[in-house]
Amino acid sequence: MKLNVGRIGKAHGILGEATIEVRTDEAEDRFAIGAVLETESHGNLTVASARVHNGILLLSFDGVEDRNAIEGLRNELLYADVDIDAPGLDEDDYHVLQLIGCKAYLVDGDEFGEVTEVLNLPGQDVLVIKSESAETLIPFVRQLVPIVDIKARRMTVIPPVIEGEIK
Secondary structure: EEEEEEEEEEEEEEEOOEEEEEOOOOOHOOOOOEEEEOOOOEEEEEEEEEEEEEEEEEEEEOOOOOOOHHOOOOOOOEEEEOOOOOOOOOOOOHHHHHHHHOEEEEOOEEEEEEEHHHHHHHHOEEEEEEEEEOEEEOOOOOOOOOOOEOOEEEEEEOOOOEOEOOO
């Protein structure tokens, strides 16, 4: 599956390097030297060099030799082929697209709703679960989401309780 893994930012220096807005957890793999990234309007780009400068990823691409050429790619989105079903580094690694659309059930087995979005917040990811009556935000931590079955497209959730009601 093609996923957006980054965006080309402004040029850095005169030798064709660009700042990259990283949109992936696996930057070291996605932007490795020799990696081929797809763009919407400039075809495929092959990473020629990659380095971090002051906490910012800088890339150069084969055939993009100078500042003017890299400026022509500014704001271009970078896509990579990603197997979202590949196992993660640990058993609790999930891709956002694997979670969206999963049915959420309460511990007693009653259907609670469907995951419509995953918010990537600084503290942790948060599931947005839409039910017939409301949207509920549930932090994606084992204490509140004890069971995730990607193959069955279902999970067990423990939603917050406010004044005796599930919200």
